[in-house]
Each structure stands twice: as C-alpha cells, then as structure tokens.
Amino acid sequence: AQSVTQLDSQVPVFEEAPVELRCNYSSSVSVYLFWYVQYPNQGLQLLLKYLSGSTLVKGINGFEAEFNKSQTSFHLRKPSVHISDTAEYFCAVTRTGGGNKLTFGTGTQLKVEL
Amino acid sequence: GAGVSQSPSNKVTEKGKDVELRCDPISGHTALYWYRQSLGQGLEFLIYFQGNSAPDKSGLPSDRFSAERTGGSVSTLTIQRTQQEDSAVYLCASSYSGQETQYFGPGTRLLVL
Numbered sequence: 001a002q003s004v005t006q007l008d009s010q011v012p013v014f015e016e017a018p019v020e021l022r023c024n025y026s027s028s029v030s031v032y033l034f035w036y037v038q039y040p041n042q043g044l045q046l047l048l049k050y051l052s053g054s055t056l057v058k059g060i061n062g063f064e065a066e067f068n069k070s071q072t073s074f075h076l077r078k079p080s081v082h083i084s085d086t087a088e089y090f091c092a093v094t095r096t097g098g099g100n101k102l103t104f105g106t107g108t109q110l111k112v113e114l
Numbered sequence: 115g116a117g118v119s120q121s122p123s124n125k126v127t128e129k130g131k132d133v134e135l136r137c138d139p140i141s142g143h144t145a146l147y148w149y150r151q152s153l154g155q156g157l158e159f160l161i162y163f164q165g166n167s168a169p170d171k172s173g174l175p176s177d178r179f180s181a182e183r184t185g186g187s188v189s190t191l192t193i194q195r196t197q198q199e200d201s202a203v204y205l206c207a208s209s210y211s212g213q214e215t216q217y218f219g220p221g222t223r224l225l226v227l
Contacts, residue, residue, distance in 0.1 A: 032214050041220075042221075043218040043219050043220040046215060046217070049214070051214060092157075096214075097212075099145055099164055099214075100162075100214075101147065102149075102159065102216060103159070105156075106156045
C-alpha cells in the first residue's frame with residue numbers, strides 16, 4: 001500500500017514570491033508521482049507527473065517538482081506565484097505499471113495575497 | 115476534445131433515498147475510476163473499471179454503493195438508502211488502457227439532508 005503526506009494544510013504567500021508545497025510518500029513498491037490542482041467547484045487538473053528519468057519535472061503554469069527517492073519526497077515549487085494560483089493542490093501516488101488507483105494526500109490550500 | 119463529463123453537477127436528496135450519478139469518460143479511454151472527496155476523509159478511491167475485466171471494488175465503503183459500466187463507456191454510481199455521511203463530491207476519472215495519467219471530471223456534489 002502507498003500513503004502520501006502533505007504536512008502543510010494551508011500556505012499563504014504574497015504575489016510574486018516563491019512557494020514550495022511539500023509532499024512525502026511511503027511505498028514498498030515503485031511508484032509514479034503526481035501533482036493535481038483543484039480550483040473552487042472544479043475537478044482535478046494535472047499539473048505535472050514523475051514517471052522515470054530526470055528527477056526534475058516541469059508542468060503547466062510554471063510549476064516544477066523534484067523527485068527525491070532517498071527522502072521519499074516530491075515537493076512542488078514555483079519561483080513567482082500569481083493571484084490565479086490560489087487553489088488546492090494535491091499530491092498523489094500510484095504504483096508503477098499504469099491502470100492503478102491514485103492515493104492522495106490531504107491537500108494544501110495555497111492562498112496568494114496581494 | 116471533450117473531457118470527462120459528469121451529471122448531475124449538484125444533487126440534493128433526502129436521507130434514505132437512492133441516487134444515481136453518471137460519468138461519461140473521454141472517448142477511447144478504457145479505464146474508468148470513481149473517487150469521493152469529503153471533508154472528513156479527503157480524496158478516496160471507490161471503484162475501478164478496465165475494459166471487460168472484473169471491476170476493482172475494494173474502495174466501496176459499504177454494500178449500499180454499487181457501480182456499473184455499460185458498453186465499456188458510460189458509468190453509473192448508485193448509492194442506495196443514502197445517509198448524511200454520504201454527502202461529498204463524487205469524482206470520475208478516465209485513462210487509456212495501461213496508462214498512468216487519469217483525467218478528472220468536474221464532479222457531482224451530493225448533499226444528503
């Protein structure tokens with residue numbers, strides 16, 4: 001079984017400041033890692049994913065994440081946030097091979113302020 | 115192309131009634147998933163369909179919950195004798211066979227009074 005921990009339930013940040021949303025996972029098997037974003041009253045939108053290869057992955061809207069196997073982490077970063085980035089962000093994991101259920105963290109609410 | 119669609123977008127029902135939630139996956143996607151998002155439990159897996167294989171029902175919380183997928187496309191999640199704790203957003207996702215990326219619909223917000 002897999003589990004995901006997002007330690008920060010809320011992260012307030014000023015516009016144009018950098019942000020990091022933390023994600024740690026636990027698994028006894030190889031995994032794929034994902035970050036999804038959820039805007040109010042909407043479904044989940046894929047931001048980025050790590051499957052294999054380069055540990056630094058870039059996604060949409062200027063976000064990137066780095067897979068660290070030794071620390072079992074997959075933190076999400078953006079160098080300069082915008083008001084429109086205000087949303088809830090979910091880290092998720094699934095075992096490799098495709099066609100498997102996602103296990104989600106509890107989410108981090110990013111609030112960007114002027 | 116069209117994404118995953120779900121209907122209704124909102125549903126209010128009385129405790130004890132049955133409800134049906136519908137999901138239309140992306141055309142060509144053979145894998146379909148249902149998840150539930152609630153304040154107390156976060157995002158949790160409910161059920162997974164892949165082609166003609168037997169579904170993975172391991173996430174269904176009770177026997178009041180069931181789902182079917184007709185013709186390998188549209189899926190219906192049925193909740194019988196609804197309880198207040200069933201109030202949540204029910205999300206559907208689909209993917210190509212064997213692919214890891216799931217695409218989510220907008221969800222159905224269920225409120226049980």
